[in-house]
Amino acid sequence: MIPPRFEYFAPSSIDEAVQILDRFGGEAKVLAGGQSLLPVMKLRLAEPRALVDINRIPDLAHIREDAKSLRIGATTRTNDLNDSELIHARYPILSDAAYEIADPLVRNMGTVGGNVSHGDPANDLPACMLALGAHFVVRSPTGTRTIPAKEFYQDTFVTALESNELLLEIQIPKARPGQGNAYVKLEKRIGDFPIVGVAANLVLTTKGTIESAGLALTAVGPTALKATEAERHLVGKAPEDDAFQRAAELAQEITSPVSDLRGPAEYKRAMVRVLALRALHRASARAHGGA
């Protein structure tokens, strides 16, 4: 299958890229790793008039920590999360997810920016970004703005990105002492999209109670879902099974899975509870210094 025809641009600067996007007024698409876009174009589910390949823009691929944040450049490859010592040591939720996204060959091309911008509720990284409280830095011809992950996902394949906007960087609050997180994914076979995925992030006070909690779900709604009620329930509690059981139930309540080849809706809903419990326990163990 060969994709439909398009004009191809490989700009060498961010400004040039957003100007081309602007000129095509919604008929151009950003090409990052191409591991979602090209399959979709082969199937004629997308027929953009132009592709703006952002891989030749310098400085868009990086993983670094500053005083406030972990900053991940948009064209950072999914496998770079896997290979990063910093990510393994301080943001294990991201290496948990990256290790199980697609297969190593797809991960060598696919980008972190593409994974979070595609808007597929089955992508694994959006739930991680919701649980971590990430912000997305985006640029248009008129300037730069920052969008919180929780306002980014609007509907299936619909995000807060305008057609002339380019995602530049993902900013995640810097890891603190007492913080632990995990992503747990159930898949039919290795390399597949998730049946269900759950992302959990806990920050404990020096007394050992939960200061803040992030909990988000993959593949059980029109977008990745932030389990706000469950998060609220956890704050102030001891990080123990009692609190986790109730949070897992609250998370289950916001889901609307559909029956498909990956399983019936009831099964998926049941698995949300099971995986939420596992993710919360693992996050708590890591907050206490475990692996």
Next chain:
Amino acid sequence: MVLTEMTSAGDEETGPFMNVHVTVNGAPRSATVETRTLLVHFLRENLSLTGTHIGCDTTNCGACTILLDGKAVKSCTILAVQADGRELRTVEGLETDGKLHPIQEGFIEEHGLQCGFCTPGMMMCSVALLQKNPHPTEEQIRRAISGNLCRCTGYVNIVKAIQHAANKMAGPSGGGRP
């Protein structure tokens, strides 16, 4: 990168075209292709390098695996124009001066293939693995080839073939790390 030729907007037949220059197995190659040409078609049809196979065309099977700047990727899901100016390595580049690459020897010695359709992709994926991790565990090998499907062998002998190559490449004194 320059657009060398461009058809008018109303032309339904062909284009737009671009000139793509790459280095394949050490040699410079180029061709003018439609922007929508997939890298695997560029290799097979424009450069006549038919060792790289097309098994599924849906990014699932890995028969089209090649190395792009040293990394194993699926060439059915990359545009030829994306590879402009970059280094490619295909199965045709494994043999040097009439001598088989250790991974090719491994597949022969350990009976790592039956129909052979998946083999070029499996070998390119293995070469990338062994470059990054010269002494992989069985688990690491199985993870590394998880994007390459084989309908014949059941993978057992493929894993042995890769282990064979790892031992061979480590040399007589190598193979230390588990």
